[in-house]
Amino acid sequence: MKEYEIVIGLEVHVELATKSKIFCGCSTAFGGAPNSHTCPVCTGMPGSLPVLNKKVVEYAMAVGLATNCAISPQTKFDRKNYFYPDNPQDYQISQLYLPICRDGFVEIDVEGKKKVGIHEIHMEEDAGKLIHDETKDCSYVDYNRAGVPLIEIVSKPDMRSAKEVIAYLEKLRILIQYLGVSDCKLQEGSMRADVNLSVRLRGETEYGTRTEMKNLSSFKAITRAVDYESKRQIALLESGQVVEQETRRWDDEKGASFTMRSKEDAQDYRYFPEPDLLPLLIDHAWIETIKAKQPEFRDEKIKRYQTEYQIPEYDILILTENKHTADIFEATVALGANPKKVSNWIMGEALRLLKESEKDAKDLCLTPAHLAKLIELVDKRVINNTTAKEVFEVMFHEDVDPEKYVREHGLKMEMEDGQLEDMIRQVIEDNPQSVEDYRNGKKKAMGFLVGQTMKATKGKADPAAINRILSELLDN
Amino acid sequence: MDINELSALELGQQIQKKEISVKEAVEASFQKIEEKEPTLNCYVTTDYEGALLQAEAVQDRINRGERMGALAGVPIAVKDNICTKNLRTTCSSKMLYNFVPTYDSEAVTKLKNAGLIILGKTNMDEFGMGSTTETSYYGVTKNPWDITRVPGGSSGGSCAAVAAKETFLALGTDTGGSIRQPSAFCGVTGLKPTYGTVSRYGLIAYGSSLEQIGPIGKNVSDCAALLELIYGRDVKDSTSVVECDASPDGSFMGMLKEDVRGLRIGIPKEFLAEGLNEEVKASVLKAAHGFEENGAIVEEFSLANVSYAIPAYYIIASCEASSNLGRYDGVKYGYRSKEYQGLTDMYRKSRTEGFGTEVKRRIMLGSFALSSGYYEAYYLKALKARTLMKQEFEKAFAKYDLILGPTAPTTAMKLGENLQDPIQMYLGDMDTIFANMTGCPAISIPCGMDSKGLPIGLQLMANCFREDTLIQAAYAYERFSEA
Known part of the structure; x- marks a missing residue:
């Protein structure tokens, strides 16, 4: 043919x-x-x-x-x-x-x-x-x-x-x-x-x-x-x-x-x-008035992101697909948040929740100041990642101030190391089988013990701290 | 005192002074209507009860001491192509036999605000297409001066109603002479304002780029007062011009002075050429002489490209009409055929049965001229001719303040005389269409009678937005021709 x-x-x-x-x-x-x-x-x-x-x-x-x-x-x-x-x-x-x-x-x-x-x-x-x-x-x-x-x-x-x-x-x-x-x-x-x-x-x-x-x-x-x-x-x-x-x-x-x-x-x-x-x-x-009001378009944005933010190409493409998400990203970063962390929240949780609630990216209602604050709360270990995700979901639906929300709902990690250590000792005492498994080389048992500790602290503890203390107690 | 003999302004004054009540004025008009309508048929619809309600409301406003204009309480008739809320508006067509507008046209809103009383809707040529009022679905209107003759058209009902004193004032519309020619035939005064100075919002369109609403009255003063009311920019009409905002209140009434000294008046030779009735010509020249005697400078001049005027006008008007009248399809309002099969058949039958012959003729003419392959040859060429006419008039108005001529080449024809020969009817528009093609204002005022006792009309045209000059000259003529 x-x-x-x-x-x-x-x-x-x-x-x-x-x-x-x-x-x-x-x-x-x-x-x-x-x-x-x-x-x-x-x-x-x-x-x-x-x-x-x-x-x-x-x-x-x-x-x-x-x-x-x-x-x-x-x-x-x-x-x-x-x-x-x-x-x-x-x-x-x-x-x-x-x-x-x-x-x-x-x-x-x-x-x-x-x-x-x-x-x-x-x-x-x-x-x-x-x-x-x-x-x-x-x-x-x-x-x-x-x-x-x-x-x-x-x-x-x-x-x-x-x-x-x-x-x-x-x-x-x-x-x-x-x-x-x-x-x-x-x-x-x-x-x-x-x-x-x-x-x-x-x-x-x-x-x-x-x-x-x-x-x-x-x-x-x-x-x-x-x-x-x-x-x-x-x-x-x-x-x-x-x-x-x-x-x-x-x-x-x-x-x-x-x-x-x-x-x-x-x-x-x-x-x-x-x-x-x-x-x-x-x-x-x-014509000039209209020209002056034109936004930065996607192609220009992509170029700028490549030099301005240290984030992967894939993130750039997704963030800029909609001007609204790009705007939220930029405004949050402008408040001092880490670009990759901001991108992770938008591309991960935000897009997941949008899909779940059958909404458009342009309907995403997320205040940059709130997102920046949420990232800061995690960075400063005031809350852990799991709590942060819960807070984010509330922010997504109700646009709440995460700091205020954490305070009002008592989600702050308030454990002093000493208090946490006491609770971990109790967990070790209650789960001799797991401890033995761990000492016999079943490293997976560690995860179970961390989970038990989190449960005991009602999620208010920093998982990193639990890991550190648990390792110290078990390995000695 | 016979109320019906008063001019609109005289009546308005009596009403202000409470010598005459608004109700008395309305009753007087309706008495005349009752007496004359069986013979003349000026109205398609009269609204006695509505008029009485309006009269009561306006009387209340006057009694409360509200400051109202010179025409408050004065009865007026409105041409049946101007929308009146809750009052049937038919365009004298079967197509709109049951159409009751949901809104008032801008001109009618202004009338109501100023306290004028709407008596009813006047007869016209169907959709404004005709020069005799004979194409109306609701029967012909007869000329009050001779009931075997036409009143002219298309605002024949409005002009005949004023002439027969079935109203004090009327609104007409003028697409190619439809205010001026029937004014001439009926011996009344009618003015077509500059295109864009009176809102077309609510005027049922025939030739959108040509037509304007204008006043019809017993004399120049009444027309000036009514024009002052309806004149002005309207944001609802995109073709309404900013320029007319500049006219301060009272600018037209203030022009009612008897002075034409130094006024430069040109008479196009072409308006006096072949086809002009000798008696009409004599009257018009006598009027011109009168202006000269009173200090105006009068001379004849030549207008170029006159022969293109009528064909160009009929192409533009018909093209616009063919599109404007598309909406009468039996779907939304108006006439729908009783029996049809499917959509196309409904369209075809509704339009075949709902429109009269002249309307169908112009829709076909316009549809043809706009169709692909002919657009350039007809419509575009007509637009070019129109541009040339505008240039020609600009030149003329650089030399003259006014252009003078007959309003129509003849006096009123016998009923039925013109209907058989549409070309002859179209040629009768020769003197009036220039004002529509160029947008300039023009007035027709009575200038004597022919040997049959029929009125003759004198037409004056002025440059765009110079209604003031027009009114002053017409008013002066009215005075010195009486003397």
């Missing part, structure tokens, strides 16, 4: 986390009774008019700057006309002719670094939701999501494999999360990706006919869909057939895609400039 190359471009929709909708003051909050977050504007009432939410523009600019785009000095909205009940005005306000951002790129690293070009980023409004009632044979529409702001990031056809697609999406997701403008969840639809794919013989300079694939709700689905679609297209070409330009729908359960509409059925959206909104002028000063 001839060797084929897969060519992929993505259209990524990202829901922006503004408090209010793009063209009215209604809340963007999830939930709420159907149509409770609506007004004349987002239900398309006759006579209503859109007013642009400035925050949406700033979020779009921030994403544009983060992806090395040029910000248009003049940007305009256009109407995309089509009939569907989830679209209350029967047109969507979007941008066709003068999108806000153009000509950017992001760098990905899959078997070597490469740039994926960004053709444009534009702003638009989301549609409502249709709810079909099969029993009554009718449909309802909920406009709570209508008017929620979206940006669409259109890449150039620069990707050549599913791995590159995933790397590109991961890159976008982390950039956007760092900016705090969206939580980018594929499963929940706050990030949606449509895949444009074509194949061509390796070495060919012209692109093949592409198809567009929709309904991809996980990275796994995207990988499978890319694999399926490239094989389908290659098989068509190999058998002397042609690829039809069409929109296809991915069915993850069936593991296959199906024609949604062919080129002939493509709608004519009759785009034209939105007369209800004036062209938006973006001056240099405004």
Whole structure:
């Protein structure tokens, strides 16, 4: 078989986390009774008019700057006309002719670094939701999501494999999360990706006919869909057939895609400039203000961590995957805590507890001062590691001050060596068998005796001290 | 004293002085409505009970000594494409036969705050598409001067209601002449303000980039008073301009002085060319002469590219309309066909049955002009023509304070005369569409009668934001033409 190359471009929709909708003051909050977050504007009432939410523009600019785009000095909205009940005005306000951002790129690293070009980023409004009632044979529409702001990031056809697609999406997701403008969840639809794919013989300079694939709700689905679609297209070409330009729908359960509409059925959206909104002028000063607010992104952070903190590469990658955990890490270290110890707490206990409580890293509620104090308590042997883990769990759930908590719950190791020695002597006396085992070379018996001592001290003793005293008493 | 004979400002004064109660004013209007409506059909909906409730509330405010404006307590009619909360608003279309807005348009909010009493909603061409009020689903409105003739349109109901004294004031809307042309046909005064100075929030859109709400009254003073009320920036309308914030209170009322000395007035030769009725021409030239006699400098000049105006206007208006009217799909409100199979069929039947012929014609025209492959040839070209017209007007206003001409090339036509020939109807907009294409303000004032006893309208246009000049000149004309 001839060797084929897969060519992929993505259209990524990202829901922006503004408090209010793009063209009215209604809340963007999830939930709420159907149509409770609506007004004349987002239900398309006759006579209503859109007013642009400035925050949406700033979020779009921030994403544009983060992806090395040029910000248009003049940007305009256009109407995309089509009939569907989830679209209350029967047109969507979007941008066709003068999108806000153009000509950017992001760098990905899959078997070597490469740039994926960004053709444009534009702003638009989301549609409502249709709810079909099969029993009554009718449909309802909920406009709570209508008017929620979206940006669409259109890449150039620069990707050549599913791995590159995933790397590109991961890159976008982390950039956007760092900016705090969206939580980018594929499963929940706050990030949606449509895949444009074509194949061509390796070495060919012209692109093949592409198809567009929709309904991809996980990275796994995207990988499978890319694999399926490239094989389908290659098989068509190999058998002397042609690829039809069409929109296809991915069915993850069936593991296959199906024609949604062919080129002939493509709608004519009759785009034209939105007369209800004036062209938006973006001056240099405004761009500079947004630029000044850009955070340190992950790539820069990774580089800095490598020189600034003595922690392993693996720790760096995990800590920086989410800006929030990186922020906690840095703030705690800034308070004087040991970087590796901080990293251990975040990567170990914090991530374990997050997973356990099915929470996102961005929801981690951990006060750096508290974490620093906890580490100090262990360092100063005020509490032992086991107690520290218990305290940490309380901190994780209730954000308590560990010092105060230890004091109020009497968790401090208060044993003087003399008092501890007395208790250990008692343990030795109560467990002659273990003592004998130990002296006969069964070193494991030591662990049992330490455990018995800890039990007797109700965990308030320093395990290191128990070990030291036990060894002294047993070895003499 | 016959209350209905008073001007709005005179009535407002009597109400302030408690010579006339608000209720008496409302009753007087409704008496006239009862008498004339069976013949004229100016209103789609009247709201007698609502008006009485409003009257009571406003009277209370006056009695409590609240400081209110010059028009407090004065009855007003509102064109049926301007949203009124809890009062049916149909755009004279079957499509919105049952539509009751959940909110007030900004203009209506301002009227209510100022204590004006809304009598009802006036008839119009369906969605504003027409120049005769004959495309209304709710029957034609007849011209009070001759009931065999049209009142003009699309604000025909508003203008006829003022002319027949079924109201003291009215709000109209003007997309291509829809306030001015029926004002001319009905012998009343109507003003289209500068684009962006009166909020369009709550105005049911036809041609978004062209239309404005404006005042219609018995004379220039009444219009100035009403304009002052509704004028001003509104954050709910993104196309509303900051400039109109600069106009201090009283700026229009303060312009009511009889002085046109030194005013530079230009008459475009093209407005006097072929197709203009001779009697209308004579009246307009007589008015121009009057201005000259009173100290204005009047001369003829030539406007370039005039022949592109009507095609460009109809492309832009129809394109915007084809999109604006998409929302009438039978899903959310308004008319839905009784029998259909599936979504597409519901759309098709609801829109086929709900819209009238002229509306469908313009939706098709606009959809075609916007479709891919034609967009550049039609819509973009029309935008370019519009830009040229704006430049042409900028040049003209560098030389002249006002542009003078007829409001319409003829007086009111016979009912049914124009309906068969849409092109002829579109050509009738020749004199008025420039103000919409360029955004400038324009006023129509009565300037005599033709031999059939029908009113003739004089149109004055001023540069953007120069409503003050417009009002002063119109007011002066009103005075010296009476003398």
